[in-house]
Amino acid sequence: MTDEQVLQFVQTSALALGLPADEARIARVAAHFKRTEAMAQFLDHVNCPTDLEIAEIYCPKQIAP
Amino acid sequence: MSLHNLSSVDIAQGISKGSFSASEVLQSSLDRIEATDKKVNAFTAKHVDRAIQKAQSIDALRASGASLPPLAGVPFAVKNLFDVQGQVTLAGSIVNRDHAPAKQDAFLIQQMTAAGAVLVGSLNMDEFAYGFTTENTHYGPCRNPHDTTRISGGSSGGSGTAVAAHQVPLTLGSDTNGSIRVPASLCGVWGLKPTFGRLSRRGTFPFVNSIDHLGGFANSLDGLATMYDVMQSPDALDPGCHVKKIEPVLPSLQQGTQGLRIGVLNGFFEDNASPQAREVVATAAKALGVHAQVEWPDATLGRIAAFIITASEGGALHLDNLRHRIEEMEPLSVDRFMSGALQPAAWYIKAQRFRRIYRDKVNALFQNWDVLLAPATPVSAPVIGTDWLEIQGQTLPSRAAMGLLTQPISFAGCPVVAAPMWPSLNDDLPLGIQIISAPWREDLAFRVAKQLETLGVCHLKKVEL
Numbered sequence: 001m002t003d004e005q006v007l008q009f010v011q012t013s014a015l016a017l018g019l020p021a022d023e024a025r026i027a028r029v030a031a032h033f034k035r036t037e038a039m040a041q042f043l044d045h046v047n048c049p050t051d052l053e054i055a056e057i058y059c060p061k062q063i064a065p
Numbered sequence: 066m067s068l069h070n071l072s073s074v075d076i077a078q079g080i081s082k083g084s085f086s087a088s089e090v091l092q093s094s095l096d097r098i099e100a101t102d103k104k105v106n107a108f109t110a111k112h113v114d115r116a117i118q119k120a121q122s123i124d125a126l127r128a129s130g131a132s133l134p135p136l137a138g139v140p141f142a143v144k145n146l147f148d149v150q151g152q153v154t155l156a157g158s159i160v161n162r163d164h165a166p167a168k169q170d171a172f173l174i175q176q177m178t179a180a181g182a183v184l185v186g187s188l189n190m191d192e193f194a195y196g197f198t199t200e201n202t203h204y205g206p207c208r209n210p211h212d213t214t215r216i217s218g219g220s221s222g223g224s225g226t227a228v229a230a231h232q233v234p235l236t237l238g239s240d241t242n243g244s245i246r247v248p249a250s251l252c253g254v255w256g257l258k259p260t261f262g263r264l265s266r267r268g269t270f271p272f273v274n275s276i277d278h279l280g281g282f283a284n285s286l287d288g289l290a291t292m293y294d295v296m297q298s299p300d301a302l303d304p305g306c307h308v309k310k311i312e313p314v315l316p317s318l319q320q321g322t323q324g325l326r327i328g329v330l331n332g333f334f335e336d337n338a339s340p341q342a343r344e345v346v347a348t349a350a351k352a353l354g355v356h357a358q359v360e361w362p363d364a365t366l367g368r369i370a371a372f373i374i375t376a377s378e379g380g381a382l383h384l385d386n387l388r389h390r391i392e393e394m395e396p397l398s399v400d401r402f403m404s405g406a407l408q409p410a411a412w413y414i415k416a417q418r419f420r421r422i423y424r425d426k427v428n429a430l431f432q433n434w435d436v437l438l439a440p441a442t443p444v445s446a447p448v449i450g451t452d453w454l455e456i457q458g459q460t461l462p463s464r465a466a467m468g469l470l471t472q473p474i475s476f477a478g479c480p481v482v483a484a485p486m487w488p489s490l491n492d493d494l495p496l497g498i499q500i501i502s503a504p505w506r507e508d509l510a511f512r513v514a515k516q517l518e519t520l521g522v523c524h525l526k527k528v529e530l
Contacts, residue, residue, distance in 0.1 A: 013407040018388050025391075025400065032404035036376060039369040040412045046366065046419055054417035055275065055424070 006034045068093035070527070072285035073139040073234040073292070077181070080127065080138040087123035087138030091116055091183055094140040098186070098232045101530045105208045105217070107226040109145050110152065111186040116140070119183045135291055137181030141235040144221045145187035146194060147171040148268040156270035157192040157220070159203045160390045171268030172303070173237055173279055173296050180295035185233060188223025192395035194239060194272040195379055195402065196220050197247045197467035198449075202395055206449050209252060210528040211494055215446035218248030218467065221282070225252035228282045230530060235292050236282045239266075241273045242371055243441075243471025245280045246499060249483035250441035251467075253495025253525060255289045255514075256282050260504045261478030262307030265300035273378040274305065275417070276371060276475065284525055286518045289482070290314050290511055314511040322436075322516045325509060328357040330439040330501075333364035337456055337469045341488035341496050342440035348486065349438055349498050352522045353513070359437055362426035367473035370416035370423065376405025377413040397464065420476065427477040431503035436513045438498055440470055441483050445494040474499060480507040482514040484523040493526065 001009065010030045014021045068090050071079070079085050095113065102108050123138045143149070146156040148167035155161050169175075174184060189207040191199050199207035199222025207222035209215040210230040217226040221238030225248030228236055238245045240258040249256025257280045264279045271277055281296070283289035294313040300306040329350050335343060350356070361367075380387070380402050386394060387403050394402070443456045447463055454463045461469075474481055482500040487493065500517075502510040517523040 010404075010407060014403070017384065017406060019384075019403060019406065020387075020391050025403070028400045029403045029407070032401050033407060036373065036404060036408065036412075040373060040408075040415075043366060043369050043373070043412070043415055043419060046415070046422070048415065048418045048422070052418050052421060054414060055420040 001037060003034070006030045006037065069097040069231045071234065073136060073283065073288035074285060076139050076234065077133070077135060077137050080123065081133050087120040087183065090138050091120040091140055091185070094185055094233055101230050101232060104213055104530050105210050105226050105230050106205050107188055107207055107223040107230065107232060108142065108186045109155065109189050109204055109223070112149060112184055116183050116185045119178070123181055123183070134179070134181035135295060136177065139182045139235060140185045140233045141177060141182045141237070142186045142188050142227050142233050143174060143184065143237040144190050144224050144239060146190065146239060146270040147174055147187070147237060149174065149184065149187060152187065154270050156194065157190040157201055157204070158394070160386050160393050167268070169268065172265040172300055176296045176298060177292070182235065188227055188236060190223055191220035192398060193379070193383065194220040194241060194244055195398040196464060197243060198464050199223065199248070200397060200449060202397065208449070209446045210530060211253060212446065214448055216251065216449050218251035218442070218446065220244040222248050224282050225249055225254055225256070228252065228254040228284050230528060231284070234284045234288055238280060238282060239269065239272070240278045240280055240475060241276045242375060242475055243468035245282065246441045246471045246481055246483040247467050249282055249485070250497030251446040251495065253485040253487070253497070254282050254284060255286055255485060256280065256483035257289050257293055258475060258481045259293065259507055260480045262305060263480070264296055265298065265303040265306040267300055267303040271382065273375045275374060275378060278475065286514055290318055293507070312508070314508045317508050318511055318515050320512050322353060322513055325435045325513065326433065327353055327355045327436045327438065327513065328359035328434050329355060330361050330437050331358040332360045333473070334361065334439040334470055337443050338440045339444045339456060341445060341491055342443055344488045344490070345486040345496050345498050346438050346440055349517055349522055352517060352520045355438070359434060361473060362430060363423055364473040366419065367423050367476045368469065370419050371472045371476040373408065373412050373416040376401060377408045380405030380408070424477055427479065428503065435502065435509050437501045439501065441497040441499045442467055443469055445488070445491055445496040471499065474501055478504050480504065480510055482510045484514050484517055485525055486523055487526065
């Protein structure tokens with residue numbers, strides 16, 4: 001994404017989530033977002049087999065006997 | 066005798082023998098806090114009344130002739146994200162001030178108290194644990210006792226500082242990406258981040274549910290081991306607590322390192338380490354007679370995945386604060402929280418799927434090794450307000466870079482003892498190492514730590530405040 005595209009994405013997403021979207025804050029958040037986007041691209045190249053599930057979070061509670 | 070310099074083991078033994086009372090130990094701790102905290106800013110609250118009551122109950126127990134529990138009369142303090150009955154859990158913020166006071170103590174405080182320890186206060190931290198420096202804008206920066214112009218590390222900065230400043234011998238903290246190991250390294254004290262899922266997190270304010278760990282700091286390794294053993298317990302009420310039984314480390318602490326396969330992490334852990342950080346690892350390896358170099362699998366990707374999950378879960382957790390109270394949030398982290406809240410779900414899910422591959426690779430590594438050594442921080446404590454660091458020719462944002470070497474380890478859930486060390490080039494500023502073992506094998510990391518303590522390689526230094 002170009003700087004302009006990142007800025008636009010941050011602005012639109014902020015609106016969608018009901019977050020403040022003043023110009024100065026959007027610019028600062030966009031700078032962070034761009035750094036994360038660059039990192040996410042490295043991860044995107046990792047080949048994950050279709051049946052690879054996410055790491056465990058949820059565990060059903062056992063019914064007491 | 067200066068009671069505030071004693072280890073928790075010496076305190077418990079002294080009270081048991083009648084050399085001094087729990088009330089005297091408590092008063093010494095409170096006096097020390099009064100004398101030093103204006104300089105280091107570790108405490109955000111003192112719980113004097115309950116501490117006096119608890120110390121008196123320990124003294125009464127001894128007077129009755131009953132046997133005393135292992136931490137009887139030992140003062141301790143907690144990062145202010147732990148619930149303390151009757152107090153508001155701040156988690157380093159001002160927005161949480163509106164919350165109701167906690168109805169009961171956090172589970173680990175209950176465990177410590179049952180073991181006789183005396184809670185004296187709550188400690189400074191980065192807001193909502195999102196930081197490695199404890200430069201808290203609301204409550205002021207926590208200052209490093211070895212040089213008060215420098216950071217104490219974070220996010221459990223108050224917990225590291227309170228031990229290093231001899232205010233209390235034991236503290237509790239939390240560690241998502243390095244928040245125990247970083248301040249332990251920069252403050253020159255012992256720290257423990259146990260296996261993910263080992264200790265119950267019930268009654269603490271979360272940051273990143275899928276990576277948060279709780280642990281502790283101590284001025285002696287024996288104290289750290291005792292504290293860890295008394296805090297262990299299955300807890301059916303915490304879905305993140307995976308243990309079924311207690312596995313104490315004290316019985317094997319003195320077994321030495323014979324037969325253990327120990328290596329030094331290279332690659333990522335050398336490339337992102339200053340000469341001082343490399344020096345302390347080399348010193349520890351030499352003392353242990355270790356020569357093997359070991360490569361940690363996918364360290365860069367592990368750090369990236371941890372970073373993405375942290376930002377995403379943290380941002381989602383604070384969405385309401387971001388919507389309605391953003392101006393009251395920490396200026397040093399609020400934009401990162403907001404950026405995290407906006408991350409596409411695909412990034413988060415990929416990171417969580419990768420974590421499963423990563424876990425298997427790390428577990429495979431530990432088929433061949435028992436304990437691995439690495440620096441805990443790339444550098445020693447920077448001056449408060451430092452924005453950028455130079456590490457091996459790279460210019461990196463200081464506040465994120467302090468967790469470079471801890472993040473890949475905690476993402477795999479491995480237990481780590483952070484051991485205090487003192488590089489020769491450093492003008493008495495500490496820089497610790499990570500002693501890392503396979504998940505659920507805290508005992509092995511503790512054995513290596515004990516050997517390094519016995520050899521005089523890892524130790525605390527007194528501070529002048």
